[in-house]
Amino acid sequence: MLRSFGALCLSLLGLAALTQAGSSSGNSVLVVLQPSLKRDAFSLFFDGLEKKGYSLTFRAPKDDTPVIIEHDVPLFDHIILFAPDTKSFAKDISPQALVNVLNHKTNLLIALSPKQTPLSLLAAEFSLILPPPGMPLLSHFPPRDTAPTVIPITVPADNAVLTPGTPPVWFSGVPQALGANPLLVPLLRAPPESFAADTDKDAGAEAVVDAAEKGGEGLWAGSALGVVTGFQTRDSARVVWAGGVELFGDEFAKKEIEKGVKSGNTQFALDTAAWAFQENLVLRIDKTGHHLANETTPREHYTINDLIVYDIAISKYNAAEDAWAPYSGLTDLQLDFTMLDPHVRTALVPVAGAPGIYSATFRAPDRHGVFKFVVDYKRRGWTFLHSSTTVPVIPPRHDGYPRFLSAAWPYYAGAISTSVGFLLFSALWLAGDDRETKKTKKTE
Amino acid sequence: MPRAYPLPTDLSPATVTNTKSLVRIVAFALISGAAIASRLFAVINFESIIHEFDPWFNYRATRVLASKGFYEFWNWFDPTAWYPLGRVVGGTIYPGLMATSGVIYNFLQAIHIPVDIRNICVMLAPGFSALTAWSTYMFTKEMKDESAGLLAAAFIGIVPGYISRSVAGSYDNEAIAIFLLMFTFFLWIKALKQGSALFGTLAAVFYFYMVAAWGGYAFITNMIPLHALALLLMGRFTNRLYVAYSSWYAIGTLASMQVPFVGFQPVRTSEHMGALGVFGLLQIVAFVQLVRSHVSSKQFNNLLFALAVGAGVVGTVAIVGLTYMGWIAPWTGRFYSLWDTGYAKKYIPIIASVSEHQPTAWPSFFMDLHFLIFLFPAGVVLCFRELRDEHIFVIIYALVGSYFAGVMVRLMLTLTPVVCISAAIALSTVLDTYIDPSEPDLPVPEADETSGPSETTTDAPKKTKKDKTAPPPTSSGASVTELLSGMVVTPPSTSKKGAAKEKKTGIFGTDTRLAVILNAIGMLMFFVVHCTWVTSNAYSSPSVVLASHNADGLQLIDDFREAYYWLRQNTPETAVVMSWWDYGYQIAGMADRPTLVDNNTWNNTHIATVGKAMSSSEEVAYPILRKHDVDYVLVIFGGLIGYSGDDINKFLWMVRIAQGVWPDEIQEPKYFTPSGDYRVDEQASPAMRNSLMYKMSYYRFHELFGGGQATDRVRNQVMPKTGPTLDYLEEAFTSENWIVRIYQVKKEDPLGRDLKTANAFDQGKKRKRTRPPVRRRSAA
CATH class of the missing domain: 2.60.40.1930 (Macroglobulin (MG2) domain)
Structure with a gap:
């Protein structure tokens, strides 16, 4: 029932690419789902992917099978890593292994959380600067009835990855400051009045103010932060880093932004996945x-x-x-x-x-x-x-130059006149008088 | 007329002449055989292989010529050399050598003798050494006589100074150039003696061949004018000189301009201006002579002579002026370094870095020339005693050649022929004097040993004698008697003073004769032993394959070919290999891969770029490598087996050359320890230890010793316990004895990190936490 409801939602949202779609680089997807998260909690997102033609395989972070890569050949085209709180992974999901499969053109969709995990350490390799552990993104604006960590964020209209006109999305999780890496593709920025802090008490805001005074060093605040950030490697494999896994969940997807306005989470999640899985802008x-x-x-x-x-x-x-x-x-x-x-x-x-x-x-x-x-x-x-x-x-071949040059006529004339002169001289000499030759011999 | 020993009397002159020429031919065949055979040590000890560095290029070019024909060779653009600049090979080489081999190859193919082009290339130098011996014989014959000629031919055939450049496999321009040099000189002397335009033209034709074959042709270009000028200044201007020089210069210069690499140099560079100047001077002097023969006033002649000198001065001023205006190129750096030995080291390190451009060490004169070196001055002095036109040539050649040989090791080669000629003249004069049986008349003639004062006597079939008139010849030119090889008998033709003085030549007794002759024979034998020893030990190593003697006997070290073949078989054909320029030709020839720089050192900046990459740290070198599309870097490392010609020992030249172009980034003193030592161990300076060359040489070297002390056997230094690490390169291949090490340049990191960070991540090192970057506040 939930599923049909989800399908209904999607059709209501009017997804154009719903009927027949696929990735340019293959449709097999491995979903690494941590045990505390249930597939059903993400049914809208996963069903949406399956509708597009992806075949999803599920696996827990500590399972050994199915393997991601065998004999240096990746077995999946895309990997979704929804294990934001997992501290230990199976061997083939270590950060190094993930970079390795990425280099084999496997695309990744990775969700983070405020906890420090191997994945949050991996984010640093992608020039994403995460706040210290336990510092989620907070915002007190706009005034609302949810917790300050659950934030509605407006979707930018000018991003080619995202469908224009997507309603704001609910977000909860950790922000990322972006390093100066040109390979980063910011997808969703944090709201200007948000900041990362280790407490939701206003007392913690002092630290933010202090940091702001120092020119922003160590300050995770404002719209310079990203909450969902893409990354395209030099080989054009794509990674999406999402600050929170709830963004993709059914709960946020169904939660209303305002009275009567559905959140854009489902649309945004599928757009993001579409980019990550090489559907768009390829x-x-x-x-x-x-x-x-x-x-x-x-x-x-x-x-x-x-x-x-x-x-x-x-x-x-x-x-x-x-x-x-x-x-x-x-x-x-x-x-x-x-x-x-x-x-x-x-x-x-x-x-x-x-x-x-x-x-x-x-x-x-x-x-x-x-x-x-x-x-x-x-x-x-x-x-x-x-x-x-x-x-x-x-350079031109030896016979590739012009044969006769008008500028060289003085030399041609010289050569011709000398030859003619020599001929004349020889003729005169040979036809000349005997007596004279004798005379010259004598003088020698 | 007293005689020291009897000579047979019953031989007809025809028999004598025939025997003489037979013996001469046999002797000459033996000399050729010895010359060729002694150059084959390299083939017998190793194999039929092209040697060293430059010959590899010549060989490669010859293969192109043989397979694609002359026109393709002429237009050959080699995109694999000097990547990515490329090399217009047809326009930047002296094609004479390749053309010669190509002609021989095609000829042999045409008569259905299928010989591999490689064997022709290997055997070209020995073959031409026989021709060199012949042309030296011809030349010396013009100086003295056949006996001296045969001695000179024997000397040049086996003298190490020439063998060093012409062993089998040493397929270099010098292989044919020395023959051409001697033959051109011979033709010039012949032309001068006879005043023959034919010989002058022939000299010009061989001069053209020489120009096409070797850059050293400038030696001829200046020697012949110098000779002509000397004759002119000595008041020996003749029409013969005029005809010989004019025909040589006019035809030779026009012909030499047909070689693309030379082009307009003969009329535009200072090196060639001497020849032009002397040509002009000769015209003026000839004109003056002509006028003098028609006008009898002495004052008028003097006036004309003054005018001639004036014209010469004006000409010189014009040349200098044109040089300043830029119409004539000034002297090149190589030329300056001939006058000031320190010049190259100061201004052109690239020239100074070539070992054969170093000044010659004294012992190498003896090593290369043995006893010829002290007969040489005697021969020059003997030339002074006669001082005909051609002797002046030898004297000038001796002076110039000695100077240049002292300045540059490689120019020992040009000195060698004149040393052989002079020594042959000296030795043959000694032998002439001491073998000649005639004894001087005593003031009180009492008893003669033999009777028959005006008779011709001969004692062995190979000994001849033919003094028809007076035993001591008065005019040297006319009574030059022809004699045989070893046992030479002539009337002493040594001096001209005989004309004035009475006949006082000859030696008393046989004991003095025997003492001197045996001594001479002894020296000749030692010379042969020395030459054979030097040739087999010093000059017959191909340097592509090394030999080492150990307890098991001779061991061949074949690391170079191992590594080059690895490159050939394991890398894509377009993989660019960077190495120091010494190995460029070999990589191109054996591995068939594009190289950044090679032994044709025409572009200093490009070489300095490689030097900079080698001498700076990985981070600095990496962008340079990427920019030049370098895939592999090759270094030569001798530290394991003690091969001293390795890159670490050449490293300072790379630093110096790089410093010449980037003085702000590379400084030579930084590569020394504070106490000024060049070290590679613990005390090595940071710049040294961080340099790419050091890292590539010693990467994983300490692991080889399994925790023991790693020792560099070339520099005899103990290496640090921990070796260098590499982030931007990875080891691809190391040859058996570690002489050649090849590294692959890593691709840029797909995540846009620098490779050092990426490497640290791969090794599981934790990265330091970073914080968001400081945003600059707007000033408003």
């Missing part, structure tokens, strides 16, 4: 090519000052149709023609009439060497695109 390079301006096949090498055409085909994953489609929507794609430093940096513009194809035409620099066509597209939230093609640029 791009790929289908192929790259290069050739001379008036040819079609690539050369092994180019000559300096050649007119070179470089093109690249880019597809975007469409989760609704579970298919890749050519994508011409990138407006800021760039090509570098680089040898140590970029010698040419030019825009790759979409080719009209050829969906997904971007092209650039440029003149090779007047410098020989081993060059690379480099496309390096890194935008927050999007898959990182990187392509590097090495091609030597060589």
Whole structure:
């Protein structure tokens, strides 16, 4: 009954991607659920995932099976770690092992809690700075009947990951200060008037004030904090760090924000998971090519000052149709023609009439060497695109220079006149008088 | 006319001549055989392999030439060298050597003798050494006579100073260049003697070959003008000189400009200006001579002469002026270092770091030349006694060659031929004098040992004698008698003074003769023994394979090839390998992988970049490595088996070269201990211990000793108990004797951490808690 109710809720919310959807990188999900949490308490979220086509496998943190990775091949495409309070994990869920599976392109969704666990230590590796243990996020605003640790947070409208118009969500848990890592993708920020403290008594606020006086060092407060933060590794594997597991639970999902306004938790949770599991903002390079301006096949090498055409085909994953489609929507794609430093940096513009194809035409620099066509597209939230093609640029061949130069005419004239003069001289000498030759011999 | 011993009388002149030439041919065949055979130690002791460093490039280039043809070779752009700059090989090499091998290879293929190109490359140097012996013979023959020529050929055939550069497998430009050098000089002398435009042109053609073969062609470019200038200043201007020089210079210069690497240098660089200047001077002097022959006024001639000198001065000023204007390139650094031995060390460490650019140590003169070195001055003095035009050449060559050999080890090579020639002249004169049977007339002639004063006598088939007229020849040029190899008999052709003085040459008795001749033979035998010993022990190591003697006998250390083949078989073809430049050619040749720098040290900054990466800490080096797409770093480490030519011993050069470009970041004194020692043990300076080179060399070295004292056997120092750690590189391969160590450069951390932190995390180290960063308050 609960389940059907959840389904009803979802349909009421009008999820577009409900019917047929999937991840671009596979649908098997391992859910590590700590024993104190029950699957039913997250039914809206898990059912939502299953509806999208994911197959969920459940496992307790200390279980040994099913294993996450075998013979260096991960057995799951995504892992949900809902074990915020667990202090000890099985061997294959150690922080090092998690980073390892992440490097094998397995995506993670991790929930934290104010307690210190191996996972909260792992967060530090992702440039997330957690407050000391036992300091949840507090906020006394807006005035409400819940505890100060249960906070309604407005969902930003301009985040490409999240569905616009999502109602505010309930949050309870630990905030994260964000380090200066460009790989971080902030999804949900803490409210401006919130702060982390180890007590919900107002007396504890003194410490916050003190820290604020010192320029903010050691201050976990304000909208600079994140509560749900994404992270995309250099290989485009994705991790979502949520400050509290309740965010995904049915309880918060059904709790009203205001009278008559449902919370956006279900929508937000599924959006977040959709990003983490490579449904959204996923791009790929289908192929790259290069050739001379008036040819079609690539050369092994180019000559300096050649007119070179470089093109690249880019597809975007469409989760609704579970298919890749050519994508011409990138407006800021760039090509570098680089040898140590970029010698040419030019825009790759979409080719009209050829969906997904971007092209650039440029003149090779007047410098020989081993060059690379480099496309390096890194935008927050999007898959990182990187392509590097090495091609030597060589000086002209011995017969590749112009044959006759008008500037060289003085030399041509010199050579010709000398030759003619020599011929004339020889002719005169040979046809000359015998007497004279004798005379010259004598003088010698 | 008294005689010391009898000579046979009943031989016809034709028999004598035929026997002479037969013996000469046999002797020459033996000399060639000895020259080739003594260079084969390397092949017999090791194998038919290309040696050292530069030959590996030449070999690789030759393979391209042999497989793809000359035009592809001409246009060859090598993207794997000097990554990512690449190298225009066709325009930056002297192609003579490769072209020679290519021609030989194609010829042998054409007559269906399938010889591997490698064997041609290995055997090229010994083959050309025989030709060198021949051209030295021809040259010396012009100086004195055939007997001296054969002696000179025998000397140059086995003298270590030349063998050091031409053993089998030493496939370097010098292998053919010395032959070309001697042959060009021979043709020049011939052209000068005969005033022949034909020989002048031939000299120019071989000069062109030389230019195409070796950068040392500048030696010819300056020697011949110097000779011409000396003749001019001595008042020995003749039309012969004019014809020889003009034809050589005009054709030779135009031809040399056809070599792409040389290009317009002959008219634009200072090294070539001497030749141009002398050419101009000769034209002026020739003009003056012409005018003088038509005008008889002496004052007018003097005036003209003054004008000629004036024109010379104007020409010099013009050259200097053009140099200042930048039209003529000033002297290059290498050239300066020839005059000021400290120059390179101060300004161009890259040149000074090459061991063969160091000044020569005195013992190596004796080692390379043995007893020739003290016969050499005697030969030069003998040249002064005759002082024909060609002797002036030898004298100038001796002076210039001695100086350069003293400045740079590698230029010992150019000195060697003239030493052989001079020594041969000296020794042959001694032998001539002491073997000649004629004895001087006593003031009171009483009893002659033999009768027949004006008769021709010979005593053995191989000994000849043909003084038709007076036993002591008066004019040396005319009565140069031709003699045979070892047992040479000539009338003393040593002096010109005979013309004025009475015939007073000859030696009394046989005892003095025997004493001197036996002594000479003894020295010759010691010379042969010495040459063989030096060749087999010092100059026949390929340096790619090392040999060590231990209790079990000879042991071959093949770490280099082991490591290069590992690279070849275990890394992707595009993997870029960084190493110090010494090993660039070998990596390219044996491992076939792109390298950052190699032995063609044309780009100082690029080498300094590698030096900087090697001498700075991992954190500083890592971005450099990433920027250059380096996948593997290769170091040579000799500390385990005591191989002293390793990278730690070369390390200071890397530091110096890097310091030349980044004086703010790399400072040489920081790599010494406070007391000024170069140490690698506990007392090593922090900069030393943090440098990438140190870490890569000693990484896990102490583990090898299982807790015992780790000792570096090259530097004889005890290593610290804990070895260095590496965060940004990981060990990929270490060869059997640890001589070659290869490290792989790690990829950037996927989580964007620096690799040191990532490594600490992997090892389970707890990270210090951080706090949110301080936000700067706005000033408002």
